[in-house]
Amino acid sequence: MSVAKIGVSWGRAIASQLHIRMLLLTFLPFLAALLLWSVAMWFGMQALIDFVQQWFNTHNSFQSAGEVLSMLGLFAFKAMVAPLVAMWLLLPMMVFTALLSIGLFAMPTISRHVGGRYYPSLEQRRGGSVVGSLWFSLSSFLIFAAIWLLTLPLTLFPVISLVLQPILWGWLTYRVIVYDALSIHADVEERKALISQHRWSLLFIGTVAGLVGAAPGLIWLGGVISVLFLPLMAGVAIWLYVLVFVFTGLWFQHYCLAALEQHRQDQQIT
Numbered sequence: 489m490s491v492a493k494i495g496v497s498w499g500r501a502i503a504s505q506l507h508i509r510m511l512l513l514t515f516l517p518f519l520a521a522l523l524l525w526s527v528a529m530w531f532g533m534q535a536l537i538d539f540v541q542q543w544f545n546t547h548n549s550f551q552s553a554g555e556v557l558s559m560l561g562l563f564a565f566k567a568m569v570a571p572l573v574a575m576w577l578l579l580p581m582m583v584f585t586a587l588l589s590i591g592l593f594a595m596p597t598i599s600r601h602v603g604g605r606y607y608p609s610l611e612q613r614r615g616g617s618v619v620g621s622l623w624f625s626l627s628s629f630l631i632f633a634a635i636w637l638l639t640l641p642l643t644l645f646p647v648i649s650l651v652l653q654p655i656l657w658g659w660l661t662y663r664v665i666v667y668d669a670l671s672i673h674a675d676v677e678e679r680k681a682l683i684s685q686h687r688w689s690l691l692f693i694g695t696v697a698g699l700v701g702a703a704p705g706l707i708w709l710g711g712v713i714s715v716l717f718l719p720l721m722a723g724v725a726i727w728l729y730v731l732v733f734v735f736t737g738l739w740f741q742h743y744c745l746a747a748l749e750q751h752r753q754d755q756q757i758t
Contacts (some may be wrong), residue, residue: 503737524585580633583660594737613674621668670682681751696737697733700732
């Protein structure tokens with residue numbers, strides 16, 4: 489893992505994020521994700537909470553939850569368990585929606601912006617496509633969702649959760665965004681080679697993004713305190729996710745194109 493290259497790409501991503509074009513870029517993915525989640529919550533949120541409530545009643549889980557909360561001195565929050573679990577279950581879908589929106593609406597613009605300003609001579613071999621991006625994103629999310637659900641009980645152990653969750657989010661983030669970051673400039677073989685060679689650096693960037701992205705998640709889960717403010721909480725959380733992922737997209741874009749340029753230079757030498 490090259491710390492220097494990660495640092496250089498991070499600095500360039502900050503400079504790119506301050507560009508007016510990149511700031512405006514957050515709004516289209518935000519509107520798409522917000523529209524989708526507004527409809528989903530209007531028609532399905534209460535049904536999901538009722539389902540979780542019924543499941544807890546059937547399995548006598550409220551007693552176990554009450555005992556855990558009592559041990560933590562949080563028994564007063566027992567009434568919020570069902571809404572909190574429902575919102576926690578929706579959190580991966582919300583994050584994935586933001587990621588997918590970035591991949592479809594923002595990454596092509598980010599790729600052209602960064603490529604045109606920093607790597608104008610880098611050949612565009614167009615090894616990716618919209619269909620390929622969707623397939624890569626959906627397959628990655630299915631793998632992530634399976635692991636996330638299997639490891640969900642480990643969230644009761646804060647030390648393990650603080651390590652495991654950011655790594656999971658980091659893996660999903662780099663899998664989804666790196667495909668789009670290399671879609672225009674790299675061919676298929678180059679993309680596979682770069683992902684293999686720079687896996688740990690890409691995972692590190694994704695994990696840092698996952699840690700920063702925890703803040704919108706806390707805002708979203710905070711909506712359990714007041715259902716009245718839930719749409720507002722969802723809107724703020726989605727916009728922050730989009731903002732974080734646009735910056736993450738820029739970070740990945742700078743790193744990947746620099747790595748691609750170096751890869752081609754090494755190929756010419758050999």
